[in-house]
Amino acid sequence: MNQIELKEFLDYKANQYELIDFITSDPIQIPHRFKQKEDVEIAGFLTASIAWGNRLSILKSANKMMALMDNAPYDFIINHKKSDLSIFEGFVHRTFNATDLTFFVRSLQNIYKNHQGLENVFSSNNPSLQDTIHDFKSIFFEIDHPQRTLKHVSDPLKGSAAKRLNMFMRWMVRSNTKGVDFGIWKQHSPAQLSIPLDVHTGNIARKLNLIQRKQNDFKTLKELDKKLRKFDPVDPVKYDYALFGLGVFEKF
Amino acid sequence: MDKIISCENINKTYDELTVLKGINLEIQSGEIVAIVGPSGAGKTTLLQIIGTLDKPDQIDNSSLIINSIDVKRMNQSSFASFRNQYLGFIFQFHELLPEFTALENVCIPGWIGKRKQKELKRSAEELLSLIGLSDRIHHKPQELSGGEQQRVAVARALINQPKIIFADEPSGNLDTENANALHKLFFDVRKKFGTTFVIVTHNDSLANMADRKIILRDGEINT
Numbered sequence: 001m002n003q004i005e006l007k008e009f010l011d012y013k014a015n016q017y018e019l020i021d022f023i024t025s026d027p028i029q030i031p032h033r034f035k036q037k038e039d040v041e042i043a044g045f046l047t048a049s050i051a052w053g054n055r056l057s058i059l060k061s062a063n064k065m066m067a068l069m070d071n072a073p074y075d076f077i078i079n080h081k082k083s084d085l086s087i088f089e090g091f092v093h094r095t096f097n098a099t100d101l102t103f104f105v106r107s108l109q110n111i112y113k114n115h116q117g118l119e120n121v122f123s124s125n126n127p128s129l130q131d132t133i134h135d136f137k138s139i140f141f142e143i144d145h146p147q148r149t150l151k152h153v154s155d156p157l158k159g160s161a162a163k164r165l166n167m168f169m170r171w172m173v174r175s176n177t178k179g180v181d182f183g184i185w186k187q188h189s190p191a192q193l194s195i196p197l198d199v200h201t202g203n204i205a206r207k208l209n210l211i212q213r214k215q216n217d218f219k220t221l222k223e224l225d226k227k228l229r230k231f232d233p234v235d236p237v238k239y240d241y242a243l244f245g246l247g248v249f250e251k252f
Numbered sequence: 253m254d255k256i257i258s259c260e261n262i263n264k265t266y267d268e269l270t271v272l273k274g275i276n277l278e279i280q281s282g283e284i285v286a287i288v289g290p291s292g293a294g295k296t297t298l299l300q301i302i303g304t305l306d307k308p309d310q311i312d313n314s315s316l317i318i319n320s321i322d323v324k325r326m327n328q329s330s331f332a333s334f335r336n337q338y339l340g341f342i343f344q345f346h347e348l349l350p351e352f353t354a355l356e357n358v359c360i361p362g363w364i365g366k367r368k369q370k371e372l373k374r375s376a377e378e379l380l381s382l383i384g385l386s387d388r389i390h391h392k393p394q395e396l397s398g399g400e401q402q403r404v405a406v407a408r409a410l411i412n413q414p415k416i417i418f419a420d421e422p423s424g425n426l427d428t429e430n431a432n433a434l435h436k437l438f439f440d441v442r443k444k445f446g447t448t449f450v451i452v453t454h455n456d457s458l459a460n461m462a463d464r465k466i467i468l469r470d471g472e473i474n475t
Binding site (some may be wrong): 035036060063064067068069070071072075076078079080081083084087 | 344
């Protein structure tokens with residue numbers, strides 16, 4: 001397959017898998033339960049933050065987080081008092097436990113009360129969103145925090161592909177024309193996004209000769225970014241659907 | 253006063269997490285009730301259930317009666333018209349449609365209820381006048397202040413003369429002055445139309461003005 005044929009193939013697959021039906025089995029269904037922008041952002045951020053491992057388990061844990069917040073995440077973030085945080089005792093999703101969730105909720109309150117919300121803290125004049133994610137991490141941990149929680153927010157400038165944060169950005173920024181992503185953040189362009197690279201998308205990308213490096217890290221993400229931007233500089237991350245669909249549904 | 257809402261043994265469980273635990277509650281017609289309590293206590297879930305926006309766990313000895321109608325026996329297709337006829341909703345974010353004027357936004361539930369255009373428009377104008385926006389009826393939401401937008405949302409909730417208005421943090425996004433004006437409006441509306449209000453709020457001033465405070469803690473009513 002030459003590069004033109006590969007692009008046409010990936011365009012076709014991206015279009016095939018970016019469907020509203022996709023929502024029913026994907027963690028993006030959690031923020032889709034909400035209408036208000038802030039609820040969508042918070043539900044999306046918390047869900048994306050625990051989006052690793054078995055998908056059913058992710059959905060179960062994310063639903064539990066929402067239920068613990070009375071299915072009113074923005075209201076909880078803004079109005080909770082210290083004493084309300086004991087409600088999270090016993091919560092655990094793999095290595096993300098009640099201590100981590102409690103801190104995430106406290107930090108989100110700081111972000112909404114003192115930094116005009118999540119969209120604002122992800123906005124900056126950085127040429128690359130990966131620099132923005134690095135800056136976000138500094139703000140996220142500017143209040144007192146447990147050391148253990150640092151590992152749950154990735155930093156591209158320390159070599160991470162930051163899969164979960166890039167996925168969250170895709171959800172918020174890419175257009176909702178097909179009813180899957182939300183397109184509620186208008187200060188960003190889909191052209192700035194990077195693919196949520198993990199072991200699965202990485203393996204498919206290698207089989208298609210899109211990348212050569214073996215690790216699924218920031219350097220590989222840059223390699224993949226470069227390639228996908230050649231195929232579609234306006235919306236490179238649409239190919240996430242192609243790589244995901246080929247891996248999960250077609251066992252490519 | 254007559255009972256307008258009566259519920260018994262309302263439970264709500266998500267997987268193994270129980271959010272509401274055997275709620276028993278009666279609300280009288282024309283009463284203004286505030287549901288208060290810590291974040292995560294189940295206030296919004298309770299409001300959504302008694303407002304028929306969500307379903308309680310299906311257990312034999314639970315009941316939800318609104319305006320003498322057994323909600324548990326209603327089929328799905330009856331819910332929309334039931335809500336449109338008897339219930340009004342106000343949320344923290346007004347959710348007005350940006351491309352419609354204040355007058356048109358207020359008319360929308362009436363259009364859905366297939367009311368006569370002329371009579372509907374007159375009712376909407378009267379309501380907008382009641383809430384002090386008679387000179388703003390042709391403005392779109394982005395041309396109105398936050399307080400004005402929320403007042404339009406109140407008028408929209410009232411257009412079908414609902415028996416009950418459910419409000420979830422109605423003044424959560426307003427400054428003190430606009431919040432106080434909105435709270436006063438609820439009482440003016442009750443006086444004029446006899447409307448029942450069930451309000452979830454963190455606003456102590458509003459909760460203290462209510463006829464009754466229901467304190468929810470860990471999914472149970474604190475007595």
